Amino acid sequence: MSVAVAESVIPVPRPALGRVGTATLLLLPIALVNAVGFLLPVLNLLRMSFNEALSGGGIRETFTLANWVGLAGDSFYLELILNSVVVSLTITALTLVLSYPIALYLHRSSGRWRTFLTVLVISPLLTSAVVRTYGWIALLADQGPITSAIAALGFAPPRLMFNTTGVVIGLVEILMPYMILSLLAGFGRLDPRVEEAAMTLGARPVKTFWRVVLPLTLPGIALGCLLCFVLAVSSFITPKLLGGGRVFLLATEIYDQAIVTLNWPLASTLSILVLVIFGAALAVYARILRAID
Amino acid sequence: METNQTSLPMKILVALLFLFLLAPVILVVPISFSGEQILSFPPQSWSLRWYIALAQNSAIISAFWTSLMLGAIVTVLSLAAAIPAAYVIVRMRTMGSGFLYNLFTAPLLLPTIVLGLAILIVFASAGFLGSFWGLVIGHLVITLPYALRVLATTLGNLPLACEEAASTLGGRPFTVFRRVTLPMMAPGIVAATALCFLVSFDEVVITLFLTGPRLTTLPVELFHHVESRADPLVASVSVLLILLTLGVVMIVDRTVGLSKTFVK
Numbered sequence: 001m002s003v004a005v006a007e008s009v010i011p012v013p014r015p016a017l018g019r020v021g022t023a024t025l026l027l028l029p030i031a032l033v034n035a036v037g038f039l040l041p042v043l044n045l046l047r048m049s050f051n052e053a054l055s056g057g058g059i060r061e062t063f064t065l066a067n068w069v070g071l072a073g074d075s076f077y078l079e080l081i082l083n084s085v086v087v088s089l090t091i092t093a094l095t096l097v098l099s100y101p102i103a104l105y106l107h108r109s110s111g112r113w114r115t116f117l118t119v120l121v122i123s124p125l126l127t128s129a130v131v132r133t134y135g136w137i138a139l140l141a142d143q144g145p146i147t148s149a150i151a152a153l154g155f156a157p158p159r160l161m162f163n164t165t166g167v168v169i170g171l172v173e174i175l176m177p178y179m180i181l182s183l184l185a186g187f188g189r190l191d192p193r194v195e196e197a198a199m200t201l202g203a204r205p206v207k208t209f210w211r212v213v214l215p216l217t218l219p220g221i222a223l224g225c226l227l228c229f230v231l232a233v234s235s236f237i238t239p240k241l242l243g244g245g246r247v248f249l250l251a252t253e254i255y256d257q258a259i260v261t262l263n264w265p266l267a268s269t270l271s272i273l274v275l276v277i278f279g280a281a282l283a284v285y286a287r288i289l290r291a292i293d
Numbered sequence: 294m295e296t297n298q299t300s301l302p303m304k305i306l307v308a309l310l311f312l313f314l315l316a317p318v319i320l321v322v323p324i325s326f327s328g329e330q331i332l333s334f335p336p337q338s339w340s341l342r343w344y345i346a347l348a349q350n351s352a353i354i355s356a357f358w359t360s361l362m363l364g365a366i367v368t369v370l371s372l373a374a375a376i377p378a379a380y381v382i383v384r385m386r387t388m389g390s391g392f393l394y395n396l397f398t399a400p401l402l403l404p405t406i407v408l409g410l411a412i413l414i415v416f417a418s419a420g421f422l423g424s425f426w427g428l429v430i431g432h433l434v435i436t437l438p439y440a441l442r443v444l445a446t447t448l449g450n451l452p453l454a455c456e457e458a459a460s461t462l463g464g465r466p467f468t469v470f471r472r473v474t475l476p477m478m479a480p481g482i483v484a485a486t487a488l489c490f491l492v493s494f495d496e497v498v499i500t501l502f503l504t505g506p507r508l509t510t511l512p513v514e515l516f517h518h519v520e521s522r523a524d525p526l527v528a529s530v531s532v533l534l535i536l537l538t539l540g541v542v543m544i545v546d547r548t549v550g551l552s553k554t555f556v557k
Contacts (some may be wrong), residue, residue: 023387024433026377030397030437033374037434038400042412048414098310105299105307120311126538127318128495130515131531135317137523138324138334176314234404236498241519251406258502260517268414271407278404 014244048268057262067269084250085277087164088232094172095228096221097181102176103183103220104213107190125177129237129239136170136242137161162244170242179224180232218292226285233277250274318535325528332523343529353530356514364424364494365508367432371489373480374433375440380470382441383448394445398438408434409502416503423505431503432496436489443488447481448474480548487545491538 049067052060071077106117124132137145140160160166198208202240236251243252250270257267267287299307320334321409328338347353382390400408410430413422419428453531455477459469475482504513511534515527 019385020387023385026381027393029374030378030441031371033430033433033437034397034400036407036415037412037430038403038507041415043413044406045411066511068337098313101303101307102310102314105303108299117311120315124314124318126491126495126542127535128496128497128511129514130519131321131527131534132317134515135320136526137519138320138528139316141332141334141523143333150334160447173314185493215445234406236406237516241516252407253405255412255501258456263408264414265412266473271319273408274404274407283515 014210028214045271048265049272051265053265054262057264059264067265070266071269075119080253081250083248084233087168087249088229091168091171091175091232092225092228093166095175096225096260098172099179099183099224100221102178103187105186106180106184106197108192115245121177121180122175122181129168129174130241132174133170135239135242136166136173140166140169140242161242164243164247166242167239167247167249170238171235174235174238175231178227182224182227183217183220186223187217189219190216220287222285222288222292225235228283229281230278233281234274250277299443301458321528321531324525325532327525327528332525332528336525344523346526347529347533350526352520353507353511353526355512356509356511359425359508360494360511363428364490365434366429367436367493367505368486368489370429370433371436371440372485375485376475376478376482379444380474383445384474394441397441401438401442405435405496406497411498412499413502421510422503423448425508428500428503428508428510430457431499432493435496435499436492438486439488439492440485443485444478445476445480447484452475483545485547487541491541497534 030174048059050063050065051061052064052066053061071081102121106114106121109117138144141147142157142158142159142161147160158165195208195212195217195234196290198212199205234251236255239247239249239252240255243249250273254267254270254274257270259265309460324332324336325343326332326335326339326341327336328340328342329336350497356396381387382394403411409431412434416431417421421430456469456473459473460466464472496510500510500513502514504510511530515530519527522547536553
């Protein structure tokens, strides 16, 4: 009973304004920023995708599906969209393969060692994408350390930069921390005793992995893949810098249309398309989660 | 299962993967001491010339001050707006507080390339482009959700007992908030401060859309530099940036614990 009374004495401001008035006043600043910097711009973006672009950056207020129809009928854009999705899926798959061992190792370690490794995983996240991409430019450059090493082994040195390969390598590394953290979050279900049981019952390590460890970690894998795919589709800095203007993906095209060509209706349409792809990825994720359970 | 039963090949594999993950960040350190004219690794000669060049590069230095100032103002404003908002949403539980929380954190769901374009279009007609306060609003759009999320979580995890006791003993709501709730929220406030500052200081994509020829931030200046030239100058800036980030992270670690702040 006393608890119930105490609950009702939770500090509730009761000044002249009254409860709702105070709440409104306190929420006003954040609501204002949200309205001016988020709601209004996003609604306007949606509206903009139905406007007509005039040559020279002009815009005619109208209601036309021309941007959408134009996209569907333009092989350059269809290829661009397909290419973005395929490249992002490739990046997601590679990120998963390279992150899984790290996550598993982290999950199995403990104490200070684990804290130290976790900090190592997080630290790239705190470094600017520009800086990390710059590091990759140094590594992947023609006559850089990697191409030189390949040449020294007697192979023809490949081009690793200013093409899709470079973008994929750079983005995989940039997205790995997200994947590792998602995997770790999902590894909670992985009890070492279950593995031990499988081994005791005679399963060899490889079989234990495929039949016990992997199925138990599927939710974490699904979450990490969703996050990486979404981040890859919308990534801009790395494709722009490592692609050197020669790799055409959705995000770089949005930027070019907005800043260089000044075709805002088309840039808006492509942006909405990115959001549609996000929605599709989310739907696939939900289905996979249901299938796992 | 205290001992890590990992086989040697697996350990080597994990070490190599860590090397891959950290390579670009580690690499900028030796490159920044390069004596070469152009970006190359490993450098043929060593020198401090790119640190000297950095000290003489007025464009980068002024961009750094813009970023620092922007980060500081954005952080202060984020806290000023997010602390009351978190209080209303978590403690006052007015109607629709769940909806409001989702609405106020929704900007984080949008990719920055889309958000940047959306803000560009609206700000262009309002004449906010290339203005410092336009940038402040643009950054607030993404720092506020982070601040709100961290502060609402902190507040939600605090026991009500102290606030109730203070209130029962006659403390007026604002006094209770200032003398009891706010001090108890301190770890969350430190975390939110660090997060807001780092997010604002590192932001590139939205900023790229909003900066003008006369106003630019450090990450945008670096982006344009990498886009047009390949020299070791960016490496020397990067080393200083990494040290700055390390400083902020260590302050957070000393005050509230790193893993609590960023892993959660």
